[in-house]
Amino acid sequence: MTYIGQGLGEAVRLLLQLDPAVLKVAWLTLQVSGLAALISVVLGVPLGCALATRRFRGRGALVSFVNVGMGMPPVVVGLLVSLLLWRYGPLGDWQLLYTPWAMVIAQVLIAAPIVASLSFSAIVSLDERLPLQLLALGASRLQADRLLIKEAKLGLLAAVIAGFGRAVSEVGASMMVGGNLKDETRVLTTATVLEVGKGNYELAISFGLILLVLVYLVVAVLTVLQQAGKRGCS
Amino acid sequence: MMAKAVELAGVRVARGERTVLAVEALAVEQGEMVAVVGPNGAGKSTLLAAIGLLLPVAAGQVRLFGEHDDPLALRRRCALVLQDGLFLTGSVRQNVALPLSLRGLRGAAAARKVGQALELFNLGHLAARPVQRLSGGERQRVNLARALVTDPEILLLDEPFSSLDKSARTHLLQELAAIIRQRGLTAFLVSHHFEEAAWFAERIVMLAEGRIVQQGTLAEVVGQPLNEAVARLVGYDNLLACTLAADKKTVLLGDKLPVAAAALPDGLAADRRICAFGAEAVQIGLLPSSACCALGEGVVKKIVPGIHGAIVQLDCGGVGLKARLSSGTRLDEGAKTPVWLQSGALRWVYGGTKGAE
Numbered sequence: 277m278t279y280i281g282q283g284l285g286e287a288v289r290l291l292l293q294l295d296p297a298v299l300k301v302a303w304l305t306l307q308v309s310g311l312a313a314l315i316s317v318v319l320g321v322p323l324g325c326a327l328a329t330r331r332f333r334g335r336g337a338l339v340s341f342v343n344v345g346m347g348m349p350p351v352v353v354g355l356l357v358s359l360l361l362w363r364y365g366p367l368g369d370w371q372l373l374y375t376p377w378a379m380v381i382a383q384v385l386i387a388a389p390i391v392a393s394l395s396f397s398a399i400v401s402l403d404e405r406l407p408l409q410l411l412a413l414g415a416s417r418l419q420a421d422r423l424l425i426k427e428a429k430l431g432l433l434a435a436v437i438a439g440f441g442r443a444v445s446e447v448g449a450s451m452m453v454g455g456n457l458k459d460e461t462r463v464l465t466t467a468t469v470l471e472v473g474k475g476n477y478e479l480a481i482s483f484g485l486i487l488l489v490l491v492y493l494v495v496a497v498l499t500v501l502q503q504a505g506k507r508g509c510s
Numbered sequence: 511m512m513a514k515a516v517e518l519a520g521v522r523v524a525r526g527e528r529t530v531l532a533v534e535a536l537a538v539e540q541g542e543m544v545a546v547v548g549p550n551g552a553g554k555s556t557l558l559a560a561i562g563l564l565l566p567v568a569a570g571q572v573r574l575f576g577e578h579d580d581p582l583a584l585r586r587r588c589a590l591v592l593q594d595g596l597f598l599t600g601s602v603r604q605n606v607a608l609p610l611s612l613r614g615l616r617g618a619a620a621a622r623k624v625g626q627a628l629e630l631f632n633l634g635h636l637a638a639r640p641v642q643r644l645s646g647g648e649r650q651r652v653n654l655a656r657a658l659v660t661d662p663e664i665l666l667l668d669e670p671f672s673s674l675d676k677s678a679r680t681h682l683l684q685e686l687a688a689i690i691r692q693r694g695l696t697a698f699l700v701s702h703h704f705e706e707a708a709w710f711a712e713r714i715v716m717l718a719e720g721r722i723v724q725q726g727t728l729a730e731v732v733g734q735p736l737n738e739a740v741a742r743l744v745g746y747d748n749l750l751a752c753t754l755a756a757d758k759k760t761v762l763l764g765d766k767l768p769v770a771a772a773a774l775p776d777g778l779a780a781d782r783r784i785c786a787f788g789a790e791a792v793q794i795g796l797l798p799s800s801a802c803c804a805l806g807e808g809v810v811k812k813i814v815p816g817i818h819g820a821i822v823q824l825d826c827g828g829v830g831l832k833a834r835l836s837s838g839t840r841l842d843e844g845a846k847t848p849v850w851l852q853s854g855a856l857r858w859v860y861g862g863t864k865g866a867e
Contacts, residue, residue, distance in 0.1 A: 403596055411564050412590035413609045414660065416582055427598055 287482030312383030324395025345389025354452030398431025513576030520570035545707030548717030595653030746786035764829030791855035792833035802850035
């Protein structure tokens with residue numbers, strides 16, 4: 277059990293000393309997962325909103341597809357992105373495999389369906405006559421969509437939290453498409469896996485602890501925003 | 511010539527494969543007040559949404575003020591008031607200001623109009639209150655203020671007060687009717703309460719199964735119901751098939767009860783027709799107070815209490831009748847009583863669609 281105590285102590289020491297190697301990994305993690313979460317929100321929220329408010333041919337199939345995407349195994353996503361970005365793959369010319377961009381693409385494919393599905397749920401949980409009422413008040417389609425998104429902000433922030441959480445905790449696909457290259461594609465999750473494999477539990481614990489703190493801080497900010505919105509509702 | 515406020519021509523609204531509204535023609539003048547009455551699922555709300563250009567039509571055309579080219583601009587000349595008043599999160603003031611901000615009107619001009627709309631419905635003291643903390647009556651007042659803040663030319667009222675008690679409903683409707691008349695608005699009121707609709711409107715449109723079955727003034731609809739559905743909606747308690755007997759001098763009510771044809775209003779041109787009369791037209795227990803024809807003896811099957819006197823369900827010679835029990839009269843279920851019909855109150859149901867659309 278002493279190694280756990282030693283690990284925690286080492287983690288605290290690394291954090292307090294602002295170890296450059298650790299900070300670099302943490303910063304890359306924040307960049308990759310933050311960007312992936314942002315892209316997932318930009319794609320997922322409008323998609324979820326459109327699925328909830330529009331009626332078109334194939335809508336049911338698209339809803340099912342998004343829901344399937346929520347449960348997509350990360351290794352399958354990793355395999356798919358690897359095949360696409362592999363040197364001789366359809367997107368091989370872009371030379372993105374084993375770069376942070378490949379990790380962003382993989383994390384977007386994993387997080388965007390979650391954001392879309394939860395956004396869809398957040399919008400459809402509003403009164404089904406609200407879109408009609410907004411149009412009747414003189415809203416254009418775009419104005420009505422904007423107001424619906426504003427009205428469903430509590431649920432949508434939950435979708436953003438879930439999307440970021442899924443992206444930042446992802447390890448399998450990131451390992452496959454990023455390669456866990458030191459100073460290039462090593463993020464907190466892949467670094468933790470690597471250090472555990474090498475038996476460096478102290479370092480693994482410190483990476484794990486930083487990951488927890490990072491997730492806590494981001495989610496805390498989003499939760500504060502969410503609760504502020506909730507207070508506005510009462 | 512002034513364009514009609516609303517014109518529907520060959521309009522069909524479908525939900526999947528099912529047609530939920532089919533209106534061949536409906537034209538409403540500017541400033542006219544129309545009540546839309548029909549049973550549940552008749553397409554009343556769909557008709558209002560179609561008039562307000564709020565849903566796609568599968569066929570036909572809706573024209574407002576003679577135009578149909580710019581749906582958003584036309585839609586913004588209308589206001590729809592729904593039953594529960596759906597609001598966005600925020601204060602009364604914010605919700606009432608919303609239709610103005612959607613039209614790009616903000617600042618002092620918007621604030622002035624919001625203030626006027628709130629004062630119109632005595633809501634000034636509630637302006638800062640979150641809408642979620644309003645009572646049912648207050649919510650409906652805010653709903654109306656929000657609808658009228660943009661000075662709409664067409665007001666669509668979809669059972670706006672049905673969640674309120676009768677006293678509050680009547681009071682708000684009177685207030686609203688006065689505003690509509692003062693501003694010369696074209697108004698449509700959907701209501702389950704025929705009397706309320708009849709009081710409010712100059713014209714009554716009767717809907718059943720997505721089609722207009724009759725439209726006209728109160729006197730036309732009540733005096734000459736065109737089919738059984740209309741007669742039921744108008745509130746006739748008794749609908750009976752009548753047959754002219756072979757001697758041409760006797761009419762068999764419910765195909766069984768003989769009544770002298772001369773005692774009934776003219777109109778039984780065919781050999782068989784439906785007649786309609788209210789429970790008030792059937793007199794029991796006492797000697798008739800006005801010209802009545804005797805229907806024989808009836809057996810009281812059931813007594814249903816009511817504010818305006820109990821409704822008595824009778825079996826009169828094998829024909830089911832409903833009569834209103836006058837106050838002070840006592841009858842028990844199973845009792846036998848003489849039954850008279852105030853024959854002047856009987857109306858013939860024309861059965862066709864003549865006059866409808």
